[in-house]
Amino acid sequence: MTPRWKFLLRFGLLLVLFEVPLLIGPVDQHVVRPVSAWIASASGAVLRVARERVSVSGTIIASPCFSVDIQNGCNGLETALFLIAAVLAFPATTRQRLIATILGVTLIEIVNLIRVVTLYLVGCHRREWFESFHLAIWQTIVFATAVIFFAAWSRRAVARA
Amino acid sequence: MLLRALRFVAGALAGFLIWWCATPIYNDALASAAEKILSVDKRLCGPHAEDVDRGIFVHPRLCVAPSATIPADQLTYNIILLAALFAMRGRGIGGFVLSLAVVAITHLLSLVVSIESTYAARNGPWSEQHYSWIEAEAWVSVEFFWRLVGMFAIVFACWWLTQSATDRPPRESGERRRARAAAPGRR
Numbered sequence: 001m002t003p004r005w006k007f008l009l010r011f012g013l014l015l016v017l018f019e020v021p022l023l024i025g026p027v028d029q030h031v032v033r034p035v036s037a038w039i040a041s042a043s044g045a046v047l048r049v050a051r052e053r054v055s056v057s058g059t060i061i062a063s064p065c066f067s068v069d070i071q072n073g074c075n076g077l078e079t080a081l082f083l084i085a086a087v088l089a090f091p092a093t094t095r096q097r098l099i100a101t102i103l104g105v106t107l108i109e110i111v112n113l114i115r116v117v118t119l120y121l122v123g124c125h126r127r128e129w130f131e132s133f134h135l136a137i138w139q140t141i142v143f144a145t146a147v148i149f150f151a152a153w154s155r156r157a158v159a160r161a
Numbered sequence: 162m163l164l165r166a167l168r169f170v171a172g173a174l175a176g177f178l179i180w181w182c183a184t185p186i187y188n189d190a191l192a193s194a195a196e197k198i199l200s201v202d203k204r205l206c207g208p209h210a211e212d213v214d215r216g217i218f219v220h221p222r223l224c225v226a227p228s229a230t231i232p233a234d235q236l237t238y239n240i241i242l243l244a245a246l247f248a249m250r251g252r253g254i255g256g257f258v259l260s261l262a263v264v265a266i267t268h269l270l271s272l273v274v275s276i277e278s279t280y281a282a283r284n285g286p287w288s289e290q291h292y293s294w295i296e297a298e299a300w301v302s303v304e305f306f307w308r309l310v311g312m313f314a315i316v317f318a319c320w321w322l323t324q325s326a327t328d329r330p331p332r333e334s335g336e337r338r339r340a341r342a343a344a345p346g347r348r
Contacts, residue, residue, distance in 0.1 A: 008318050019310055023302050078309045086317075136177065136238040143313040144173075144242055147320070148249075 003091075010089035018081040028072060033059060035077050036070040039109075043070075043116040054120070061116070066124040068116065076112030076142060080105045083146040090150075092157040100153045104146065111145045165249050172248020176241035184234045188212035191233060195272045204291045205280060219276055227287050229279045236271045239312040240264060246320045256323030260316075267315050271307050278304040 001009075021027045036059040044056035054063040059070045072078075083104045087097050115138040123130045192210035195217075199208050206221030213230065220228035243264055247257040278300040281292040288297060 004322055004324075008321065012314070012318075015310060015314055016306075019306060020302075022309070023305055073309050082310050082314065132181075135235055136180065136241060139313075140173065140238065140241045140245070143317075144169075144245060147242070147246065147313075147317050148169075 007089050007091075011086050014085035014088055015082060018085055019078060022072060022078065022081075032072050032075065032077060036072070036075040039075045039112065039116060040070050042113055043120065046113065046117050047120060050117075052120070052124075061120055063124070066120060066127070068120050068123060070116060074112075074116070076108050076115075079108050079112070079142050079146050082143070083108060083150060086146075086150045087153070090154050090157065092154075096153075096157050096160070100150075100157075104149050104153070107149060108142065108146055111142055115142060165251075168251055169245050169249040173241055173245035175248070176244030179244070180234075180238050180240055184215050184237065185212050187237065188215070188217055188233045191237075191269055191272050192217045194269050195276065198269075198273050199276060202277070205276075208276070210276075217272065217276075219279075227280075227284045229276065229284070231272065231275050231279060233272060233275075235308070236275060236312070237268050239316050242313060243316045243319065246316065250320075250324075253323055256319075260319035260323060263319055264315060267312070271304075271312065274300065274304050274307065 022032060040056050040059050040061050044054050044061050047054045047061070052063060052065075054061050056062075061068050061070070084101055087100045087104065090097075092100075119130065119134055119138065122133045189212045192212055196208060196210050199205050199210070199219075204226075205219075206226045207223040208219050209222050210217050210219045212218075212233075215232070215234040217231045217233040218228065219231065240261070243257075243260060247253065247260070280288060281297040281300040282288055292300075
């Protein structure tokens with residue numbers, strides 16, 4: 001088996017190991033929802049700075065104009081776990097992996113925050129565009145961030161080794 | 162770096178336009194292929210599937226069973242990421258075509274899973290009568306996993322596997338390393 005296939009096999013196994021728990025009720029309640037609530041709270045703060053009159057309750061950002069509910073799959077957690085699975089599957093030192101995980105997850109959550117803020121604004125001002133932006137555009141951007149970050153990091157990790 | 166970024170954006174735009182414009186035709190092709198696979202499951206009563214407003218409408222032909230509408234365009238938009246990643250690389254048409262074929266097969270399978278999941282868990286008493294609890298959970302979990310990360314993981318896997326030797330990370334040759342170490346002013 002070539003190193004590429006070995007990497008993909010490890011990546012696939014880790015991905016299943018990390019993502020399947022997200023489907024379990026208690027994990028959703030105690031991990032996914034608090035992360036979503038945190039994203040909602042941070043997005044609400046950004047929107048208030050932009051003079052949008054929003055209120056945040058749990059995972060819901062609401063206003064007279066539009067409301068969004070941040071659910072499982074919209075909080076960046078699944079993309080962060082995707083990146084962590086790739087980083088752990090790739091041969092590198094523990095330090096390199098740790099740095100990549102911290103930087104990568106931070107980057108993904110920042111992009112996801114921009115996503116939620118943008119989606120609220122799109123929903124408020126151009127509701128007919130919301131569905132396309134919600135999945136096709138923003139989900140692609142968030143995953144592209146993870147893939148490009150990983151590609152850049154893996155090149156550096158190999159070059160340093 | 163800038164050129165790669167521009168290529169990525171151009172690829173994403175092209176991918177988005179293709180996905181947006183070709184969805185109705187593509188859905189038709191997916192629907193007719195899925196029909197053949199789903200006919201194996203007798204509970205679905207020989208379903209007929211057709212493209213309706215960027216989704217696929219499924220209705221049984223041979224007995225009384227509920228109909229369902231599947232948002233099929235939400236299963237296929239990973240081609241935007243595929244186009245962007247391959248455009249960023251700027252070469253390897255063969256790899257791209259092969260990846261496209263693999264991703265198209267997964268589109269068909271994900272549509273089948275999505276239809277089964279809808280019939281297994283979202284048709285109230287009919288679902289409970291025809292699918293066991295374990296079966297329903299299994300279909301819903303596979304669909305959820307696929308839509309959450311699987312559809313992007315397959316694109317990433319195709320892209321990763323089709324990297325050419327020139328895309329690999331630069332490695333310093335032993336001769337060059339020795340030369341660099343021996344260079345004046347370097348330790």
